[in-house]
Amino acid sequence: MTNKIRTIHYGLGSIGSGIARLVAQRASLEIVGGIDVDEQKVGKDMGKVIGLGQTLGLRVSSNSAAVFSQTEADVVLHSTGSYVEQVRPQLIEIIEAGLNVVSTCEELAYPQAQYPALAEELDTLARKHAVTLLGTGVNPGFAQDTIAIAASGVCQDVKHITVTRTVEAGERRLPLQKKVGAGLTVAEFEEKARKREIRHVGLEESATMVAHALGWQLDKVEETMEPVIAEKPLKTQFVEVKEGQVSGIHQVARGFKDDQELIVLHLYMHIGAENPGDSVVIEGTPDIELTIKGIHGDLATAAMAVNAVPKVVNAPPGLMTMKDLPLVCPWLGD
Amino acid sequence: MTNKIRTIHYGLGSIGSGIARLVAQRASLEIVGGIDVDEQKVGKDMGKVIGLGQTLGLRVSSNSAAVFSQTEADVVLHSTGSYVEQVRPQLIEIIEAGLNVVSTCEELAYPQAQYPALAEELDTLARKHAVTLLGTGVNPGFAQDTIAIAASGVCQDVKHITVTRTVEAGERRLPLQKKVGAGLTVAEFEEKARKREIRHVGLEESATMVAHALGWQLDKVEETMEPVIAEKPLKTQFVEVKEGQVSGIHQVARGFKDDQELIVLHLYMHIGAENPGDSVVIEGTPDIELTIKGIHGDLATAAMAVNAVPKVVNAPPGLMTMKDLPLVCPWLGD
Numbered sequence: 153m154t155n156k157i158r159t160i161h162y163g164l165g166s167i168g169s170g171i172a173r174l175v176a177q178r179a180s181l182e183i184v185g186g187i188d189v190d191e192q193k194v195g196k197d198m199g200k201v202i203g204l205g206q207t208l209g210l211r212v213s214s215n216s217a218a219v220f221s222q223t224e225a226d227v228v229l230h231s232t233g234s235y236v237e238q239v240r241p242q243l244i245e246i247i248e249a250g251l252n253v254v255s256t257c258e259e260l261a262y263p264q265a266q267y268p269a270l271a272e273e274l275d276t277l278a279r280k281h282a283v284t285l286l287g288t289g290v291n292p293g294f295a296q297d298t299i300a301i302a303a304s305g306v307c308q309d310v311k312h313i314t315v316t317r318t319v320e321a322g323e324r325r326l327p328l329q330k331k332v333g334a335g336l337t338v339a340e341f342e343e344k345a346r347k348r349e350i351r352h353v354g355l356e357e358s359a360t361m362v363a364h365a366l367g368w369q370l371d372k373v374e375e376t377m378e379p380v381i382a383e384k385p386l387k388t389q390f391v392e393v394k395e396g397q398v399s400g401i402h403q404v405a406r407g408f409k410d411d412q413e414l415i416v417l418h419l420y421m422h423i424g425a426e427n428p429g430d431s432v433v434i435e436g437t438p439d440i441e442l443t444i445k446g447i448h449g450d451l452a453t454a455a456m457a458v459n460a461v462p463k464v465v466n467a468p469p470g471l472m473t474m475k476d477l478p479l480v481c482p483w484l485g486d
Numbered sequence: 487m488t489n490k491i492r493t494i495h496y497g498l499g500s501i502g503s504g505i506a507r508l509v510a511q512r513a514s515l516e517i518v519g520g521i522d523v524d525e526q527k528v529g530k531d532m533g534k535v536i537g538l539g540q541t542l543g544l545r546v547s548s549n550s551a552a553v554f555s556q557t558e559a560d561v562v563l564h565s566t567g568s569y570v571e572q573v574r575p576q577l578i579e580i581i582e583a584g585l586n587v588v589s590t591c592e593e594l595a596y597p598q599a600q601y602p603a604l605a606e607e608l609d610t611l612a613r614k615h616a617v618t619l620l621g622t623g624v625n626p627g628f629a630q631d632t633i634a635i636a637a638s639g640v641c642q643d644v645k646h647i648t649v650t651r652t653v654e655a656g657e658r659r660l661p662l663q664k665k666v667g668a669g670l671t672v673a674e675f676e677e678k679a680r681k682r683e684i685r686h687v688g689l690e691e692s693a694t695m696v697a698h699a700l701g702w703q704l705d706k707v708e709e710t711m712e713p714v715i716a717e718k719p720l721k722t723q724f725v726e727v728k729e730g731q732v733s734g735i736h737q738v739a740r741g742f743k744d745d746q747e748l749i750v751l752h753l754y755m756h757i758g759a760e761n762p763g764d765s766v767v768i769e770g771t772p773d774i775e776l777t778i779k780g781i782h783g784d785l786a787t788a789a790m791a792v793n794a795v796p797k798v799v800n801a802p803p804g805l806m807t808m809k810d811l812p813l814v815c816p817w818l819g820d
Contacts, residue, residue, distance in 0.1 A: 174642050180701075294640055302636045303778065304815040305793055306628055306786035308508050367514075367819025438782045444637065446774040452640035459639055476812050481638040485701025 158225040160185035168231035169202035170454040185223045186212045220249035230255035234353040236263050253285045258354035260287025265360035275471035284467045290452035292354035296417050298474045300432045301365045303442045310436040313415045317430050321400050322388040322423040332400035332421045335391045341379045341398045355405035365475040370407040377403040380422040399423040492559040494519035502565035503536040504788040513820050519557045520546040554583035564589035568687040570597050587619045592688035594621025599694035609805035618801045624786035626688035630751050632808045634766045635699045637776045644770040647749045651764050655734050656722040656757040666734035666755045669725045675713045675732045689739035699809040704741040711737040714756040733757045
């Protein structure tokens with residue numbers, strides 16, 4: 153690439169800042185704008201805000217319209233929320249500004265799963281404005297969907313897919329440890345689970361993406377979540393969990409066709425998880441078992457988003473998903 | 487897909503027949519032609535020739551020009567040879583007939599590696615005739631390239647990649663056992679290796695494809711091959727190997743930039759291989775280790791070729807490689 157791809161960063165929380173720090177490292181990319189609503193960040197140098205260890209000569213703005221109209225850019229890296237209905241106005245504003253989008257909004261990884269009308273609206277609008285829109289991250293976006301689809305490539309037939317992801321929450325950020333309910337009583341957990349304050353977002357999206365990639369039209373995806381209970385006291389940098397308290401979640405999504413389960417995703421995110429890692433088990437012709445060790449949730453979500461940038465910029469217009477794009481990998485050239 | 491994709495099969499040897507049998511199983515695909523030069527096959531019903539267990543009402547022809555001019559088709563599945571310079575006239579004939587191509591020609595998986603001028607010629611011709619050309623298979627095409635590229639997606643940086651494939655040759659076809667020199671003395675092996683009669687084709691292609699996907703311009707790829715020596719007598723359905731004779735190969739490709747090794751591929755194909763399987767080890771941010779069990783060479787090459795068909799038919803014109811296409815997976819819908 154001779155011309156750098158110019159990026160605007162919309163949302164400079166933990167994930168958004170990690171994305172921006174990675175962009176700052178890549179010779180082929182150039183940060184040209186930063187947007188956040190946090191008053192603590194607005195007006196400050198973006199390098200400081202994202203923890204880069206150096207200034208970028210660029211101030212964070214809360215005025216997205218002004219940034220989009222005053223900045224020559226190619227793509228917006230968007231990290232403001234997990235729910236596609238909530239971020240819809242932001243996405244529409246970006247698309248109408250004629251900019252491509254790579255978002256870590258979990259439901260945008262496969263909005264066709266729960267919001268087919270919204271997916272179609274975004275696709276139509278993106279085509280009209282000749283831009284490309286992608287939701288990605290480590291999960292959804294890789295560990296429980298893309299890699300399972302990739303693994304199935306060597307199969308002549310597939311009867312059933314099991315994807316299991318086990319995350320040692322104790323090594324992750326405080327927000328993640330809170331998100332999985334670590335340190336709560338079972339009653340507190342159930343109350344928060346009912347309010348959807350505890351929950352990984354994206355399992356239904358991943359299950360549906362894999363199914364659609366294989367040509368399976370699922371009748372339903374059933375999601376369940378139960379607490380993982382600490383069998384001994386656990387302690388992390390941020391949280392203490394007593395024996396009998398909640399250490400995290402075991403969330404499951406099952407996809408059915410004609411009352412037969414075709415795909416099941418298991419997600420374990422808790423403190424004290426033994427043997428963290430990822431696996432895909434395919435029952436088919438032949439059976440395939442794939443395992444991965446070493447995926448780091450926060451690093452990987454930033455990696456997937458940044459690595460997807462050149463693919464999105466070069467893709468045809470419209471709403472894309474990970475099953476539609478060429479293989480996403482780091483571009484380490486100029 | 488409402489309309490079936492119509493396939494012509496060029497080359498009905500072991501791999502080509504396996505491809506055609508898989509196409510016959512897929513509701514979304516339809517066999518409309520078969521080409522082979524073998525007099526034992528020409529004029530016979532294609533179903534019989536490919537070992538389908540039923541007739542297809544379609545006779546195998548040795549006249550490719552006649553088949554292309556008289557048959558309405560979408561794609562040619564091509565399996566006639568490993569070397570791209572040898573199959574070049576066939577590829578040109580197919581492209582000029584206005585047909586897409588999925589070929590198991592190993593060097594076509596990444597002709598940019600050894601034959602950049604030929605790669606450009608094929609790309610230009612394919613664009614001129616608005617067709618798409620892909621070389622794929624299990625290896626090259628998946629086990630030592632595509633899956634390594636996919637695994638790197640979760641990395642922020644990559645310093646070095648090691649890909650290791652171990653194949654139990656004893657469970658494979660006689661031609662493969664012969665191809666790896668099983669049952670030869672070391673002197674016989676070295677003689678045949680010099681004549682390139684013993685050799686896996688594709689390691690340089692895989693190494694270069696992975697490097698180019700990551701933006702690495704390699705200065706050189708060095709390939710070496712040594713015999714694996716049987717430490718005890720070995721016996722398969724086809725071959726007996728005495729202690730001290732050759733049981734197969736250990737072939738290595740190393741890619742360098744500025745005298746530093748960035749990628750190494752190890753391929754072990756021998757009788758008596760313990761722990762067959764595939765692995766990718768990435769040194770980077772973070773380190774990643776991926777393993778796969780269960781890939782079956784012959785089934786997988788047919789699977790990759792057939793699974794790639796809908797992607798190739800829907801891709802933009804030109805010479806494509808696995809790093810350019812969306813994820814290849816089985817399409818099991820109508």
